[in-house]
Amino acid sequence: MKAAVLDGPNSDVRFEERDRPTPGRGEVLIRVRACGVCHGDLMLQLGQFPFAQYPIVPGHEIAGVIEEIGKDVTELQPGARVGLSALFSSCGSCNQCFNDDEFLCSQMQFTGITKDGGYQEFMVAPAVFVAPLPDKLDFVDAAPLMCAGLTVFSGLRHAGFAPGFRVAVIGLGGLGHLAVLLVRAMKGRVAVLSTSAGKRDQALALGAESFINLKTESPDEALRAWEGGADIIVATSPAADSMVAAFPGLALNGTMVVLGAPPENIAISPMDLIMGRRRLMGSPAGSRKDLRDVLEFAATHGLRPTVIRMPLEEAGKALKEMHEGRILGRVVLVMK
Ligand SMILES: [Zn+2]
Numbered sequence: 001m002k003a004a005v006l007d008g009p010n011s012d013v014r015f016e017e018r019d020r021p022t023p024g025r026g027e028v029l030i031r032v033r034a035c036g037v038c039h040g041d042l043m044l045q046l047g048q049f050p051f052a053q054y055p056i057v058p059g060h061e062i063a064g065v066i067e068e069i070g071k072d073v074t075e076l077q078p079g080a081r082v083g084l085s086a087l088f089s090s091c092g093s094c095n096q097c098f099n100d101d102e103f104l105c106s107q108m109q110f111t112g113i114t115k116d117g118g119y120q121e122f123m124v125a126p127a128v129f130v131a132p133l134p135d136k137l138d139f140v141d142a143a144p145l146m147c148a149g150l151t152v153f154s155g156l157r158h159a160g161f162a163p164g165f166r167v168a169v170i171g172l173g174g175l176g177h178l179a180v181l182l183v184r185a186m187k188g189r190v191a192v193l194s195t196s197a198g199k200r201d202q203a204l205a206l207g208a209e210s211f212i213n214l215k216t217e218s219p220d221e222a223l224r225a226w227e228g229g230a231d232i233i234v235a236t237s238p239a240a241d242s243m244v245a246a247f248p249g250l251a252l253n254g255t256m257v258v259l260g261a262p263p264e265n266i267a268i269s270p271m272d273l274i275m276g277r278r279r280l281m282g283s284p285a286g287s288r289k290d291l292r293d294v295l296e297f298a299a300t301h302g303l304r305p306t307v308i309r310m311p312l313e314e315a316g317k318a319l320k321e322m323h324e325g326r327i328l329g330r331v332v333l334v335m336k
């Protein structure tokens with residue numbers, strides 16, 4: 001089988017022929033049908049995860065079919081359609097694991113960062129961390145939900161989203177465009193904030209009611225003019241200056257949830273925090289429960305991410321184009 005490999009920080013994607021892995025006890029062998037290309041994969045290539053285990057097969061937005069099951073796997077059978085997120089495994093016995101918070105488990109393993117991921121034709125994974133794919137979701141549409149969709153869904157949930165909320169989304173890439181689709185389907189209202197004027201049409205077509213150009217408008221004033229401000233700001237692009245500029249545009253009791261990690265600190269004015277009882281929080285991808293919930297929600301509401309299909313062989317090109325900021329939507333590697 002073919003596998004795409006990164007040998008270390010700042011290395012190019014290299015392809016190699018490998019033997020198809022054999023699932024051990026409690027594991028399944030997944031025939032990967034589609035794998036999304038996440039900004040996290042680029043961070044891995046750039047060496048921004050100190051805990052990464054190179055050489056590594058990247059990819060943590062996996063949709064595929066069970067090819068083979070190992071010993072003691074009872075819930076899944078060959079032929080089942082499944083997905084796997086960045087949550088490859090966790091200890092299963094700590095407080096976080098018992099509270100649907102496996103992503104905060106200190107023993108967590110990351111798909112495609114500490115364990116080989118989905119940029120290959122077949123991969124093994126622990127059966128209990130694999131989620132069934134609803135029939136209505138095809139593989140290519142499901143893949144971006146495994147990280148981008150999950151991260152936004154879980155972030156909104158933890159930020160206390162409710163129908164009718166005004167949600168401002170900073171950035172309209174993989175996470176941002178799914179944030180617009182998810183909030184609209186959850187009966188929220190959306191404003192998109194971006195530094196690219198060219199994204200206005202896409203934002204409005206996806207269901208945003210307004211577009212705020214971060215280069216020419218003052219985001220805090222524009223948001224406060226929106227019936228008092230945003231109840232939630234979802235910060236997807238890793239730009240601290242955009243977050244700082246938008247923060248005072250939160251409504252009273254509003255929450256900014258940081259999903260994209262800028263390299264520098266986010267310097268928020270304490271008076272903006274205190275005098276509006278505002279919150280600044282972060283949120284990692286999500287739990288197994290969040291994953292099953294977002295898949296079910298997306299299937300029920302017919303969510304269709306904006307995807308660009310590429311063959312596995314173009315994984316290196318996809319990462320390069322992402323690095324240059326030339327991707328509109330989500331690249332999904334499709335296996336033959
Ligand atoms: Zn644990």
Ligand SMILES: [Zn+2]
Pocket residue numbers: 038039040041060086147148
């Ligand atoms: Zn990701």
